[in-house]
Amino acid sequence: MADAFVSAVLQQLTAVVYRDIEKEVTLVVDVRKEAQKLKTILQTLQAVLMDAEKRQVNEAAVKLWLEKLKATSYDMDDLIDDWNTFVLKFQVSNNKVCLCMPSPCFFFRKIVLHHDFAVNIRDLNKRFQAIAIEKDMFSFELNRDSGESERPVTTSFLDVSEIYGRDQEKNAIIRTLLFENSQQQGLPIISVVGMGGIGKTTLAQLAYNDQEVKAFFEKKIWVCVSDPFDEIRVAKAILAALTGKAPSVAELESLLQKIHLSIERKMFLLILDDVWTEDPMKWESLKHSLKCGTPGSKVLITTRKENVAKIMGSTMLFPLGQLYEEECWSLFSQVALFGRPSGDRKGLEEIGKKIAKKCKGLLLAAKVLGGLLRFKKSKEQWQSVLNSELWELEEVEKGLFPSLLLSYYDLPSTLR
Structure with missing residues (x-):
């Protein structure tokens, strides 16, 4: 996608502008200014690429605009590669031990390259400026931070009669939830992993509402975690499900203490749906507060990333493929x-x-x-x-x- 090309070019361009090398290959002042100007234009373009990439599937003009941006980014990438090759050759040549004076031909080539680089970067600057002007025709929205992305909120409720398929996976998960192992150390954590839209939440809902599961666990809790992983919000949701009322405390320590007391010596099932965080510290304190339940208690998480499941200490993994x-x-x-x-x-x-x-x-x-x-x-x-x-x-x-x-x-x- 265009964002990938622009990001790569920006990274390389920054390295060229600020590279600390010998004076003989340092960019002359006017070229450095052109490169800095180009960097600013690329940052401006990058700020709207998320909206542009969404809209290109419906708007042919936006798609053409993105293709023009990618083609120009390719040309910029080639120019930077040429410059980096020259720098490398110069450094190798400069490090050789030579008893004679450096060849005038090399200095001539250096001057020619500086000139060519200056001409080409100015040309690319004009092309990128034209693309930046064209972007205003589309009224793109500025990129939002990932934390502001709209994410669906899930609940434990579903109509079982509307669900088809996944019987094998559903039965395997339910068997795992109902399995008791008095020898097992720690809190079992079961992870359902798969891409968005594949049916992870539906499987968790089916397991949560299964009659045997309802009879087996004394306490059942459903929390839609999403991103970011807000420890206090998650702890409040768990405590509210356990006590039937909204918590009156806001400190994480107090919340975890109350959760600990509410599940102590009780068989519980905690569903954490749509987990994204790869920071183990976000989960660690909550995990420790849950270790006081009766053996047989379980945590079931759904996530799109296998790495998240590993970080959360999963003891059983259920990877989901596509429906038949x-x-x-x-x-x-x-x-x-x-x-x-x-x-x-x-x-x-x-x-x-x-x-x-x-x-x-x-x-x-x-x-x-x-x-x-x-x-x-x-x-x-x-x-x-x-x-x-x-x-x-x-x-x-x-x-x-x-x-x-x-x-x-x-x-x-x-x-x-």
Whole structure:
């Protein structure tokens, strides 16, 4: 993505501008000013790339603008590579022991390179300036901090009759929750790991609401953690679930003491849904306060990252893959064909199965697309959805993209 290119170029450009090397290869003053000016322009462009990358899927003009930015960034990257190669050759040459005076040819090449670099960087500066002016035509939103990203809030409630597939995984998780091992040391932590929209929260909800699980645990707590991991907010949510009332204290120590007393010698199940933090210190104090429950108590977390599961000390990992094609169709058809007469269903099922394949096994995608088609009555409308690019549909963008974009923007820019 464009952000990756711009980030890489900015990093290299900064190194060129501020490199502390011998005077013979230091940039002349006017070129240094051009490079600094270019760095400022790139930072301005980088500030709107998050919105631009979202909008390019629906707006052809934005896509063309991003392609122009990437092409110019490539040219800038090539220019910096040429400069770095020259610097390396000069340093190697300068370190050689030589009894004679340095060759005038080398100094001539140095002057030529300075001139070429100056000409090229000015040309690139003009191109980037033109791109920066064009960006104002699109009224892009400035990038927001990751902590401000909108994240869905989950609860333990669901309609079991609307859930299809994942029976094998659900039964395996429930068996693990109900398993008692008097020899096991510490608090068992079970992690459900998978990409956004794959069904982690749904599995946790199914386990939480299972009748055997309800009978097995004396206390059950559900907390939507999300990002950032706010220890005090999470502790308050746990305590409120245990006592049935909002905590009157705000200090973490007092909250953890009350949690400790509330679960002491009790069998409990704590669900921590949508955990993102990779800072073990955020979880450590809370984890220690939970170790006083009756043996058999469990913590179940859902996360998109296996590294999070490891950091939280998981004793059991359940990696989730995509739904089978039949499972995806069952879920999709249950939503999309709800309430339709059997005669209407027959004409839509063939198209619907092709649309369900586009979900690529994502539970959330099947739900969103099913909900979209539920209110489209004619075969022509269904065919139109099948023929379109899914990300061009406003309903799909609103229902599916926010969840998947959280995973996307959590990636390093070089991987996007």
